Every structure is written in structure tokens, then in C-alpha cells.
Amino acid sequence: MNDWRIREATQHDLPALERIRAAAFAPIFASFRELLGDSLYDIVQAREDEEQSTLLTSLLAPASPWQIHVAEGAERIVGFVALQLNRESRVGEIGLNAVDPDHAGQGIGTLMYEFALSRMKAAGMRAGTVATGGDASHAPARRAYEKAGFSKTIPSVWMCREL
Template sequence: MPEQPRTTVPSPQIRPLTPADLDAVVDLSLLAWEPVFVSFANLLGSSIFDLLYRPQWQVAQAAAVRRTCLADDSESFIVATADDVPVGFVVLQQDPDESLGMVEMIAVHPEHQRRGHGRTLMEFAIGRLRDQGLSLIHVGTGGDPGHAPARALYEAVGFTGLPLVNYYRAIA
């Protein structure tokens, strides 16, 4: 049987976020983070989930992405395909007084996940923050099943996790 030709995925291109990218970045973030919110709903139950994330988590998340990507103190970058279509993004922040860099947000469009784009973004973030003279990087994520791919990525590029627990109780 003849060997099937292998298709290669082009390496993502890293470039600064532009205002023209913002709508696409917001859209891909909502698609990428939907499994996280499904996981939250399953774990918390509808009464607590609704108190935290209703009427629609998408509205709040879209606003958070826009606000974060447009913040003056953030350095935002996106991964673009060869035809310059955003497929992922990362937002970096820093606290030079603490020599601490932060990965504030990261997402890859579901159609482009598991192709190395997230790793490329994280490696770029690490290099960028190192080049700025910072000695420590923080990235936060959840311990729920929806965040399992993020945890795997962070561990694959050398981050050490510190388990934390948040408790919620509806009282109304």
C-alpha cells in the first residue's frame, strides 16, 4: 500500500495585534473558551453558574477580551495564518518592580488547536518576557476538565502548577 502524503501545517506568524484584528480575536476567544464555560456549568450547577456568568458569559468575556487587548499597559500579539487570518492570540503584561511577567489571556481557535499554535504563542511570550529582563512568568488557569488542554500546554513549556481551590455557595 503506498504511503499517504503528509500534509504540513504552516508555521504560525507572530505579529502585533491591530485594531482590525479585534473582532476576529474576540470571536475566536469565545469559541476557544466555550468548553471551559460548559465545564464550569457542569461543575457548579445552574444556580451558581447563573449567578456568576448570566445572563450570558459570552457578553462578559467579549468585553474582557476587548478591554484587555486595548489596555495601554499590555503588549498583545496574535498568531496569523499565511493569509494573515487570526487563529490565536496572547496578551502579555508585566510588573517590572516584581520582575514578573504575566500571560493575561491566551486562546487558539478550535479549528486550529493541536497544531502547535498555542505552544508557539507560549514560547513567544516566554522569550519576549525574558528579553525584557523579567525573571518569573505567571499564567493562571482552572483545574476543571475544560482547562485540561491549557494545563497540558503550560506544563509542556516548563511551568509549574500550584493547585488552588475556589469555593462557591449560593445563598439566595
Template sequence: MTPTIRTLHDDDLPAVLDLAVRAWAPVFASMRDVLAGSGVYEHFFPEWEPVQRRAVGQVCTATGHDVAVAVDGGRVAGFVAARADEAERLGEIVMLAVDPEFQRRGIGGALTRYAADGLAARGMAVAMVETGGDVGHAPARRTYERAGFTPMPVVRFFATLPITGNS
């Protein structure tokens, strides 16, 4: 069955939050492995599931974000959130997730194209998306490359710092 992509409805949010946790479990496991021993993962994601649910909920309800869901067989199979910077004519895909049960069926690519088409319709000249370089993000990188996005290597470094003083 071909999924239908439509604007997020309020009653879709619980399903989106649940699928986001399932979809990103391998991503967070990979980040934990990459950052092992640094203390950075523990700082940002001591309990990643509630943090991620909160982040997804904020993105899905934020003013200025266009959020769409893919519905397959009456179930929310994935979602995408995008925003547009009219001054820069730059659109950004902020989040994309597909429920593991529905992965490898082209839904991520369809959601990516839907978001990019929406950004183009709003007059954006360029679209961007950020993702990780670790193993857990490999499926996302493939999705974006297949959709015509060109990767720009960026390296982000983190270090935990000793807490000093009374601040």
C-alpha cells in the same frame, strides 16, 4: 503552513473576539458543570459570551499589555496577552486562545513561547500563567507544561451568600 506571530493590529480585534468565544466555549461549559447548583456560575457568567468578549477586548486594548496574534493562511488563528511587573520582575500571560479550527497544531505553544520570550527580553526573571483545574482547561494545562511552566496547586473556593440589609 507555519503561522506568523506578530503584534495585534486594531483591525485584528473582531477576529480575536470571535475566536476567543469559540475557543472558550468548552471551558465555560466545563465551569458550568463543575459549579452546577452552587449559583456561582450564574452569578459571574449569566451570559458568558458578552462578558468574555468584553474581558478580551479590555485586555487587548489595555495599556501595559503586550498582545500578539498568530496568523495562518491570512486568518487570525490565536492570540496571547502578557504583562510585566518590573518591580517584581514577574511576567504574566494574562490570556491565550486558539481558534478550535487551528487547535492541536502547536499554535498555543508557539504563542506561549513568544510571550515568554518577550517577557524575558523586558527583564522579567519569572513568568506565570493561571488556568483552571477542570476538564475544560486540560488543553491549556498541557500547553503550559510543555512550555516549561511548573504547576503550583491552588484551590479557590466560592459560595453564594444571602443578600441581607439594604446594601
């Protein structure tokens, strides 16, 4: 395993984060299109998928309540994780995150989630949460979250129909 390290993200990192986000989520968006069909996907999901890039940019904004950290090795960013600490509820949340598909399966996700959870614990959070999809394209993410100790789930189903 490489010597990966975690550091706070900067605006300078945005092109690398966007590249990783696009590559990591391409199969997920393709899965959504396959599950919904072209027509329904275009109506209910395409805009949200396209706006994920804007979301990533907003997470790095100075006024954002989110912290973004990157995993890097040999001067190359290979993943990122957003986390938020709610000091009122004392619940931390892992938000948008991704690992470069070229580096998947090398423990980077586990490293990032353990880092996020340790930040939550150090900040006095009582629980940590993360949300992910229940479809097959999210199975690797679910396995990574389970490996990091997330074990309690609330199943949900999002249903769509064309009118």
C-alpha cells in the same frame, strides 16, 4: 505544520480575536455551568463569563498595560496571547489567550507561549506566570503551559454555595 507567525495585534484584529475567544471558551463556560448547576452558575459565574469579551477589548486599549499578539498563517488569525511585563517586580504574566479550536493541536499554543516567554526574558523579567483552571475543561491549557516549561503550581479551589 503551517508557517505560523506572531505579530502585534491591532484594533482591526478585534473581530477575529472575539470569534476565537468565544469559540475557545464556549466549552469551558459550559463546563462551569455543569459543575455549578444552572442556578448557581447564573448567580456567581455567568456575568464574569459574559464580561470576558469586554476584557478582551480592554486589553487592546491604548492605555492598557497588556501587549496582545496574534498567531496567524495564510493571512488568517488562529490564536492570540496577552502578556504583561511588570518592570518593578520583574515578573511577566501571560493573560487571556486562546487558539481557534479548528487549529488546536497544531503547536500554535506552544508557539505563542514560547514567544511570550522570550519577550519576558528579553525585557529582563526574572519569572513568568500564567493562571488557569483546575477543572477538566482546562486540561488542554494546562498541558500546553507545561509543554512551554511551566512546572511549579499553587493549587487552589474556588467553592460556591447558593444562599
